[in-house]
Every structure is written in C-alpha cells, then in structure tokens.
Amino acid sequence: MNKDDIVINQITELDKLESTKSLQSTISKLENALSQMTQNGANTTLVKKRLKAVYIGLAMLEHVWNQRPHHYTQEDLAEARNVITGLFPSIENGYTKSKAGSPQRTLLERRIKALELAVQAIDDLSTK
Numbered sequence: 001m002n003k004d005d006i007v008i009n010q011i012t013e014l015d016k017l018e019s020t021k022s023l024q025s026t027i028s029k030l031e032n033a034l035s036q037m038t039q040n041g042a043n044t045t046l047v048k049k050r051l052k053a054v055y056i057g058l059a060m061l062e063h064v065w066n067q068r069p070h071h072y073t074q075e076d077l078a079e080a081r082n083v084i085t086g087l088f089p090s091i092e093n094g095y096t097k098s099k100a101g102s103p104q105r106t107l108l109e110r111r112i113k114a115l116e117l118a119v120q121a122i123d124d125l126s127t128k
Helices: 013-039 045-066 074-097 103-126
Strands: none
Touching: 013 045, 013 103, 045 074, 045 103, 074 103
C-alpha cells in the first residue's frame, strides 16, 4: 500500500477504529518499554521520542477525523513525522518475516496503515 493511495478523509469507520486502536496499542507497548528501561537504568531517549511521535500521530488523526483540538507546533509535527517514518523499515521487516494470515502479520498491517495515515495527517496539517 502506498500512502499516496490513501485519502485521509475517505477512510471507512472500521479503518479509523482499527488505526486508532493500533496507535493506542503502540503507545501502550512503548509506555511499558519505557517503564522497564527506566527501572533497568537503560537509555530511554529513543523510546521517549517514539512515544511522543506516536502520541502526536494519534492526536493528528483525532484532529482530522473528530475535529479534536491539538497543541502541537509545526516543529513538533515535523519531528514526529521524521520519527514515525523512521519506524517503517523495521516494521516492514517484521511484516516480511511474519507468516501470511498470522495474528502478528495482521497487527503489523494495521500498524503500518495507522502510521501511514498519521504521517498523511501530519503532512496535511503542515501544508495549511
């Protein structure tokens, strides 16, 4: 799926729900990782950046789909976009290695779609 094929305002309600749930799940996983890493004294800089970026991505979808206000600056949006696009290679690699029809592949398909939509929402708001 190419992000240019998606028109953000023509997404089905099911896709909106799945994308929202996917990003919420991603946030939960990142929050758990951050907690574990903090307890272990590990460097948390990357996880914090990813967490903020996914929060922003979710907020942008909520803004576009549900007219929810957001408080992010153009700089926040640009940084979030860079961090999110940086996630695609590893997610796509995991997708390639997953078995067709497996729950893992479904999860990754939804995550990729949700992140692509978030990037598109950021792009749409950045050009206004």
